[in-house]
Amino acid sequence: MGEVILTMSGIDKSFPGVHALDHVDFELRRGEVHALMGENGAGKSTLMKVLTGIYSKDSGTITFEGKEVEYHNTHDAQEAGIVIVHQELNMVGDLTVAQNIFIGREFRKGFMIDDRRMIEESKKLFDELHINIDPRAKMSDLTVGKQQMCEIAKAISHKAKVIIFDEPSAALTEKEIDDLFAIIRDLRSQNLGIIYISHRMDEIKVITDRVTVMRDGTYVGTLITDECTKEDIINMMVGRVIYEEPKTHSMVPADAPVVLKVDHLNAGKMVQDVSFELRKGEILGFSGLMGAGRTETARALFGADPKQSGDIYINGEKVTINSPEDAVKHGIGYLSEDRKRYGIAVQKTITENSTLATLKEYMAGLFINKSTERAVTLQYIKELDTKTPGPDQLVVNLSGGNQQKVVIAKWLVRNCDILIFDEPTRGIDVGAKNEIYKLMNRLAAEGKSIIMISSEMTEILRMSDRIIVMCEGKKTGEIPIEEATQEAIMDKATRDIR
Amino acid sequence: MTKKKTIFSQEVIVAIVLVALYLIFRTISSDFGKYTTFLSMMDISYYYVLMAIGVAFPLITGGVDLSIGTGMICYALAGGFLIRNYNVPTGLAILVSILFGAAIGLCNGVLISILGLPPFLATLCNCMITRGLGSVVTGSFAVPWPTAKQDNGWFHSIFKITTANKTKIPLGLVWIILLMLLMQFILAHTRFGRYTIAIGSNKEAAMLSGINVRFYHVMVYVVSGLFAGLASIAYAAVIKTVQPGTGAGMELDAIGGAIVGGVSASGGYGTIYGTVIGAYVIIFLKQGLPYIGFNANMQQIITGLVLIGAVCIDIIKRKVIK
Amino acid sequence: MKKKALAILMGAVLAASTVIPAFAAENLSDTTEGTAQFEGLAANEAYDFQIVVKSFQSTYWQAALKGMDQAAEELGVTYSAQGPASESDIADQVNMLNSAINGAPAGVGLAACDTSSVLESLQAAVDAGVPIVAFDTGIADAPDGSIVCTVVTDNTAAGEVAAVNLYEAVKDQIGDGPVRIGEINQDNYALNIQQRGLGFINKLIELAAADGYTVAMEGNEFYVNEAVGAVEGDADIILEVRVPAQTTVDLCSTEAGTILDKEDTIAVFGSNQTAAEGLLVANDNREVLGDTVVGVGFDAGTSIKAAVEDGTFLGAVTQSPLMMGYYCIYALTAAANGQELIDVPTDGYWYNAENMTDESIAPNLYD
């Protein structure tokens, strides 16, 4: 480990409704891999976005190579030598791999972009990384994993002094992860500073030198990896927040009837011959890596995407579900992973969103009965403890957790018996997360059946009565909670990946 | 995989349609095959094609430019007005017309990229404004440009020259092809073109890649305006007398041409050669249907249906590939 | 300085127009009676008139305004002119007319885009006591007392003049197998274009019949159906009438092109400025006009004038927009003075390379 290259101190940042960063400190040395850990919503990504100029900080100082700096956009940061490999993919789908890697700093011959040289350089990069991607391929034709590798290659191709990896491994296979680690070690030996954000405890132990833990937008502490245990880190991450008790055994009575049966469901490449059963009062966890086909399964089941074959039985009866309309008619509700895109109409009020699925019931003849509509909205605001000045508030003004509650309210108003929660706590701060967990448990206890798709292992282990693991569009395992361990799940989640 | 795509790409289909249209018209009407008919068709095509090339850029960014039709007339009026009323040399007037176009394009770009107005609305407003400006500048009067035989009418020979043995050569077609190649080159091989596609495909990602998206987004509309300016010269050379209050609707033929030629209506994809071919399909329909005895008005209905058809083919094709 | 020269010229024109026969070929209308009523006219007060024209699109209207300027200066009255963006914007014109009437001017000069849509407004003018002078286009069903004077060129006669001159030039070619004569009309709904188009068609049929030839109609249904005396099937002359989808020069040129491309075409008539310009655009490439095909235009404007001058067009018919504008203001002034008026038919002129510099013609040939 060399001298300190980057110091962030007292960084403060607020968004409407969320105090995202509360005087956070962070330090990075040359030649170290520094893990940044914390639950979703702890503020890691926000901190990195402040560093790279995507967000401007409210207060605090950033010192890079001994000088106080403030970047106004990613370009400035890149110029200075700080690059980020984003968690969300930031690729221009219509351009080729090479074009994407060198976007914004194309090689040129006069006015002309030197595509040939860009292709050659990309090849060189990929060779270094030992990955096999055709630089001439169109980006949108690649798999998610390959796109992620391109993103990494792009970051490395900058003559960077500091590289930030924001959960790079989420979509990678074991082999790819090994390659990635080889690259990271190589970079470390070149005396670069590396910030590594991840949830995977094992990786942290393997690759990092120090660990900084954040919680609820605050700095908790920094440890030297070799000198601490997993438990130390977890304790720091979880802190005082009391979670719902993790489940050790299924809460579903043995004689609970099957409410939903999915038989040999096929829908495109991502859903291949998936079968499972869901019982009354059960929380069925769906685990797997990014792009394993879980969301696609849920969407096909819900009729949101077309399916090729497969039967669906509800309470023993075969039903036809070709559209969300059919699904809702049969009492299925779906909370999308991407709330803003699929869940809520953000420019509309809480009331309008809450009754979206049930508007028919609030009609007085031709007209909407606004008072009963309002009454039921108020009821669920109270019941779900949604924090809002009133039912006429626009959803855009609510925090992530409260927006999620509005979506849940929509399905509760509908009185759905089967609920699909797709990444229910993504982008929600810790406190609200816990409330959502409580709520899910309560709903299950009331006899609702829940399918929960989650990429967070802890969430899966904490909430599920039973776990289904998917990999590359296939169901690769079904584990009762009693037998479930991270290792067992991980093994099945990567089973098909070579 | 990639090869398959090229065979069925919209550009190829449209090129086949263009040739087929030509052959059909030729077979039915012997007059259509005449060289003079071809010349006339070329004359009329220049300004539509120039507008189409220009508007392809905003379309590829996922935007649109509705101000090019009335704009073109406005620029032609301004240039002609200078020649007629102030004896400005033709070259200078042409320059003014083109720069006027670029200026209105800049105005569109600033409204859209810097101030954040929806492209449709910003350019719609400029459509109204240019239509008005053209009339205000000239006091609502029609403006004749110099004829080919007048001393300051040399600019006609930009588009058409007569050889010693009286054969006419549609020189404009050469310019169109050169401009098409140039703009295709710019789209495919320069930063400006690359970023045009990037803005249309994923503006956020382009921004995060450190591209000065605002600047390039403005420039896209400047190019569109610039080409409307060029089109105004072609218009003046062919039609000669420019009438204020006209031009509305011409942009739709140009945009339609680009869309038919495979430019994605939602942005991110498009080629200039496709645009030019598509524009010629529209022009062939416009100019060719009267030759085969169609009621002139049927031509409008058919153009409308062709437009929907082209987009439907694209939609169906995408579904099949999926 | 320029103005003075114009004034002198105008005086000469006015003097001339009362003596010289209106049309070179045939004297179709008599203007003397109409213009005589304005002799010695002086405005009782400095009236302000409102003029509503069809549009400012074609230079035709510029010439009309020039005539108005002249008359206004002579009489010491003022006027202001308005017009919609194009001759098709009927609603805009009705609004303008209403607005003009509501402004209670001393009188309104109106060149109506559409004759039936202004009727209600004309009634309003009667009620408000605003005298209306119709110029360029007569209004047949106008409410009693609304139109105090009509200053128009007889469009049917103008079309007939074109037919007479065109027929004269081509009649030697008729007889050995069918020949084709084309007519481009920019539309088939505006009254003046209809009259002009049909005037041309019917006169041509009449002339042909006198020489023992038959005429068959082809093309636009309206004109085909309205033509009088045409035959079905084989004929000595095929008269093809084409109308574009929209009234633009480029579409007119396409229609003209289809006619010029036919081998048996011997003559074409473009019945207004747009149609004639379209004809010229089509001819740019074919260069058959003035060579194997006789071209006849209508109105003036830079390119049509040039075409007549260099023999591309045999000639053209011009209405006298200048006169029309001039007499419009005179009629308005006389009406405002309380004078009873009779209609003023203004002249249409046949002009060709020889006579276009004549002082009776030249002022009417606007650029």
Add this chain to the structure above:
Amino acid sequence: MEKIKNNPIVKKLGFNRIILFLILLLMYGAFSVIIPGFASMARIMSILNYVYFLGFLALGVTFVIATGGIDFSIGPVMFCCALMSGYSLNTFGVPVVVALLMSIVIGMLFGCFNGYLVAFVGVPPFIVSMATMNIAKGLGSVFTKTQSVSWPQSNDPSGNGWFRNLVKVDGIPVGLIIFGIAIVILFIVMNNTRAGRYILCLGSNKEAVRLSGVNVRKWQMLAYVICGTMAGIAAIFFVSAYTTVQPGLGDTYNNEAIASCVMGGTSMGGGLASIGGTVIGVFVISLLQEGIMAMRMTKEVQMIITGLIVIVFVYADVSARRRRN
């Protein structure tokens, strides 16, 4: 300033709309001062003639814009309706009532055509509009054999002129009553029925509404059908005021209808629509038109001013929303 903006009543009505309304009043005042005799009944009647048909067009297109779509074929569609029904009236002698209904039905059919292509086939609204515009113009021309169509005068001997009483009886603007009723109905449809709710919500986030189990295609199509129907009704008011329609035209009215809609606060992005705002916008444009003419300037000046007003209002809207996010 902020205080006023946050006042609940102001918030409910919309700050920009209040400003627009004040501009309307100010304009009327200014015109009345500058132009002698502007504040006359005759002027108001003349303004209303324009308000009626533009109003129906704008109200219709408000629904489409609320879904996040666009329809700029409405002007030519209105003309096509008036041409086809008027031609049937004059040439085939169908009764006036039938002709009027025919106009509305043709508009509705155009709306169905547009709506089907947008909602069910997935053709971008922009392209559908472009195509329909051509088709409407062509159809109007082909049907009438490119003849202009003049509807009967009020004193037409055939007695067919009675439909003009829909607009004006003895100088009393009864058209205002029909227009008012239409505003109220459409306001209720937009704000108090399922159709309006779904149209607004799907304009805000179509996928979310679809995943709520709503048949979004149906409702999306409905917006276009409403728009087309309104164009059919607009046609009736157009001919009542201006008698004659010509084939191949109508484009200019699209821009004015969309402009009045947008300056009234309906967002081009969809999801936000204001019937009241649209109506104010229509009055602003119509008043501007009359005022500009009364000042003896040409229509073009009105276009420039309209364009500028729209830019200012949309910018105010866009920047306000940007500040909020």
